[in-house]
Amino acid sequence: MSDDGLLSSLRYLFADFLDEQDNTPPSLPDGLPDGASSVVSDGIHLLMDYQGAAYAKLYVERLQRFVGRQGVDAATFREIARLMGNRMAYEDAIRIAQLKLAEFRDSDGQVRSTDVKKFRFDELVDALPAVAADPVLMVLDKLGWAHRRVSIPFSTASRWGLRRLKIEAWLRRWRLFSIRYSEERAWVERWLHMIGRSLEKQPSATSAIVETATMVEGYGDRYRQGLADWHAIINGLAKPTFDGALPLQDLAGAVAEARAAARPDPRQVALKRAIAEIRARALGAGASAAAG
Amino acid sequence: MPRFPPFGFWLASMDTSHLAEHAGTAGALFASVFVVATTTMRTMIPLRVFGILTNLVLITTAIPSHNYLVILVQTVVLVLNSYRLHQMLQLVRDVKKSVNSDLSMEWLKPFMTERRCEAGEVLFYKDEKAEDMLYIVSGRFKLVESGIELPVGAIVGELGMLSPSNVRTQTLECVEAGLILSVSYSKVEELYVQNPAFGFYFLRLSSARLFQNIGTLEQRLAEQTAAVSAAAPKPA
Numbered sequence: 001m002s003d004d005g006l007l008s009s010l011r012y013l014f015a016d017f018l019d020e021q022d023n024t025p026p027s028l029p030d031g032l033p034d035g036a037s038s039v040v041s042d043g044i045h046l047l048m049d050y051q052g053a054a055y056a057k058l059y060v061e062r063l064q065r066f067v068g069r070q071g072v073d074a075a076t077f078r079e080i081a082r083l084m085g086n087r088m089a090y091e092d093a094i095r096i097a098q099l100k101l102a103e104f105r106d107s108d109g110q111v112r113s114t115d116v117k118k119f120r121f122d123e124l125v126d127a128l129p130a131v132a133a134d135p136v137l138m139v140l141d142k143l144g145w146a147h148r149r150v151s152i153p154f155s156t157a158s159r160w161g162l163r164r165l166k167i168e169a170w171l172r173r174w175r176l177f178s179i180r181y182s183e184e185r186a187w188v189e190r191w192l193h194m195i196g197r198s199l200e201k202q203p204s205a206t207s208a209i210v211e212t213a214t215m216v217e218g219y220g221d222r223y224r225q226g227l228a229d230w231h232a233i234i235n236g237l238a239k240p241t242f243d244g245a246l247p248l249q250d251l252a253g254a255v256a257e258a259r260a261a262a263r264p265d266p267r268q269v270a271l272k273r274a275i276a277e278i279r280a281r282a283l284g285a286g287a288s289a290a291a292g
Numbered sequence: 293m294p295r296f297p298p299f300g301f302w303l304a305s306m307d308t309s310h311l312a313e314h315a316g317t318a319g320a321l322f323a324s325v326f327v328v329a330t331t332t333m334r335t336m337i338p339l340r341v342f343g344i345l346t347n348l349v350l351i352t353t354a355i356p357s358h359n360y361l362v363i364l365v366q367t368v369v370l371v372l373n374s375y376r377l378h379q380m381l382q383l384v385r386d387v388k389k390s391v392n393s394d395l396s397m398e399w400l401k402p403f404m405t406e407r408r409c410e411a412g413e414v415l416f417y418k419d420e421k422a423e424d425m426l427y428i429v430s431g432r433f434k435l436v437e438s439g440i441e442l443p444v445g446a447i448v449g450e451l452g453m454l455s456p457s458n459v460r461t462q463t464l465e466c467v468e469a470g471l472i473l474s475v476s477y478s479k480v481e482e483l484y485v486q487n488p489a490f491g492f493y494f495l496r497l498s499s500a501r502l503f504q505n506i507g508t509l510e511q512r513l514a515e516q517t518a519a520v521s522a523a524a525p526k527p528a
Contacts, residue, residue, distance in 0.1 A: 058421065065419045186414075193417040193463065 023048070026057040029064045033074035036081060043085030050089040050098070051172060059088055062192060071199045076207060080195065083213040087191075090184050091219040092127045093119065094175060096154055097168035104156040114155035118220055122146040129177035137179075187216065187227070194234060197242040198251070205251035209238060212255065215262075222264075229262045229271055236275040246279060247286030254278045319353025336486040337384075340377035344370060380487055387493040400447075401427065403483070404473035409433075409466040418463045422452035424476045431470010436463040451505075453477045454498055 025044050028037055040063060047056040063081055066072045072080075089095065096117060103111055121140050125133045140146040155161030175181055191213055198206045212233065216226040237254050240246035248254055261274030326346035333339035347370035354362040379402070386399030404427060409415065415426065418437060426448045433442045442448065442464075452458060484491040 061421060189417045189420050190414065192419070193414075196419070 024053055026053065026060045029060055029067050031067050033067075033072075033077045035074055036078050039078045039081045039085075043081055043088075046085050046089050049102075050095065051175060055088070055176070059085060062188070065192065065196070069199065071203045071206065076210060079207070079210050080192075083210065084188065084192075087188055087213055087216065088184070090180075091217075091223070092175070092178075092180055093117075093124055093152065094127055094168055094172050096219070097165045098172065100154045100156060101162075101165050101169055104162070112157045114153050114157050114161070116151050116153050118149050118151050120146070120220070121148050121150060123180075123220065124150070124152070126180040126183075127171070127175070127178050129174045130179050130182070131177070133179050190234070194238055194242075198238070201242045202251050205238075205241075205255065208252035208255045212259075215259065225264055225266065228266075228268060229259075232268055232271055232275060233258045233262075236272075237278060240279075246282055247289070248278070248282040249285075254282070319349065319356075323349040323353055335488055337377065337380055337489070340373050340380065343373040344377065347373060380490075383483065384487065384489045384493065387490055387497060400425075400475055400480070401473060403479055404475040407472050407474055409470055409472055411466055411469050413466045415464040415466065415472070416460050418460055420460045422449050422458050422460050422477070424474045425449040425453065425480070426464075427473040427475075429471040429473060431466060431472075432468035433470070433472075434465050434467050436465050438462060441467070451498060451502060453480060 025048055028040055043059055044056045047059050066077055125136045194209050198209045215230045241248045241251050258274050262271045326349050330342040330346050333342055347366045350366045351363055428442055428444055428446050
């Protein structure tokens with residue numbers, strides 16, 4: 001074996017520890033609609049920075065489902081590309097550490113500050129690989145601490161703070177094995193699935209379904225609230241309409257109405273009431289149309 | 293008649309320490325040969341066999357010198373090597389048997405992990421990148437787009453691993469809570485690379501299942517064609 005071959009084998013063996021990976025960004029898919037190249041390119045670079053080339057490739061593969069698809073115009077495609085890029089770069093403690101380090105580097109070490117973020121214990125543990133996170137979550141559940149809030153400082157003000165941020169950012173190599181990632185993956189796939197179903201069943205509502213991605217953002221309480229509201233709207237309105245169980249003629253309007261009713265309330269009282277009213281109206285109108 | 297002391301007496305009265313030392317050195321040399329041979333093995337089954345031989349030689353050579361730590365460590369490794377070898381041989385045997393009988397994929401069960409599913413839960417969506425195959429143990433599961441309900445014992449996604457596009461062709465939803473087993477494609481790839489015999493029979497099995505699917509489709513097509521012909525108006 002040549003020295004070069006031996007060296008490359010050793011690099012491959014220790015790739016995880018050396019943080020060495022394929023840094024070649026995936027190429028843009030063929031047949032992109034007008035003006036989409038720059039948005040997709042931004043998404044690729046965002047995800048290269050967030051996780052790596054393989055993750056950016058997954059983004060491109062997901063987008064390819066909508067290239068040239070009937071009913072997907074340039075504006076809708078661009079919006080799907082933009083929102084999916086943002087969602088795939090979801091905010092966890094690792095991402096916050098990455099952004100804080102980037103801020104420090106971009107200012108050539110001039111900006112030194114401390115941000116304190118509030119997380120729940122289970123949210124922090126969810127960012128770890130499932131093998132490690134599961135037993136920890138079990139113990140936290142037993143102690144009743146899983147939902148306890150904790151303040152975490154992200155600081156570039158001291159050498160120790162920077163070292164800690166680097167360690168946290170280094171954990172990204174195990175991000176794709178985490179519980180949070182599997183949840184995010186399921187969410188993105190469900191969102192894309194709902195866009196696909198809307199294109200087939202009610203194309204006029206596609207933009208509204210695409211835009212629902214803006215409901216899920218951030219971390220902590222804001223993220224959990226947005227996620228719960230999104231599922232409530234999709235389960236209460238979109239899915240039954242696509243399944244043919246709810247005769248809702250204007251799904252886009254109904255989604256907008258429900259979104260307007262959503263409040264930062266963990267019990268979702270206003271949102272659930274609004275969804276129930278929309279459903280009752282649609283079922284009533286459907287029954288009248290059938291009788292008439 | 294003169295009485296001779298027993299053999300044990302003679303042995304006990306001799307100084308045998310130098311014999312044990314020589315036996316130990318010779319044994320260590322002999323064991324080294326096996327250690328080197330083990331590291332040269334390219335695939336898993338010969339590697340385990342040589343690993344077991346090395347363990348046995350090291351245990352044997354450690355006995356005269358009363359090296360209990362080596363004996364203990366090598367015994368533990370011996371048990372582990374034997375178990376893994378048994379697992380590998382059983383896997384090859386089961387896959388081979390499956391190729392020659394019902395094309396079932398039950399042999400993958402020992403390598404799968406359990407997962408509980410609730411009613412309404414979607415296991416994967418159409419067009420999603422496929423990364424694992426699933427085995428339905430209990431409950432009811434439906435392919436949403438085609439409306440086909442999968443029976444208990446069905447395997448889902450076994451051909452996705454070999455397909456170039458590697459995407460799900462339908463959405464799988466849990467209709468009634470149940471249990472599934474799953475194994476990642478990377479795990480199957482690992483088994484494939486470690487064990488050429490398994491790889492060969494796995495390819496044969498996958499091809500056989502593919503041909504079986506083609507056969508079923510051809511049969512359905514023939515039935516549909518016959519139905520259309522029967523319904524067509526006959527000339528007067």
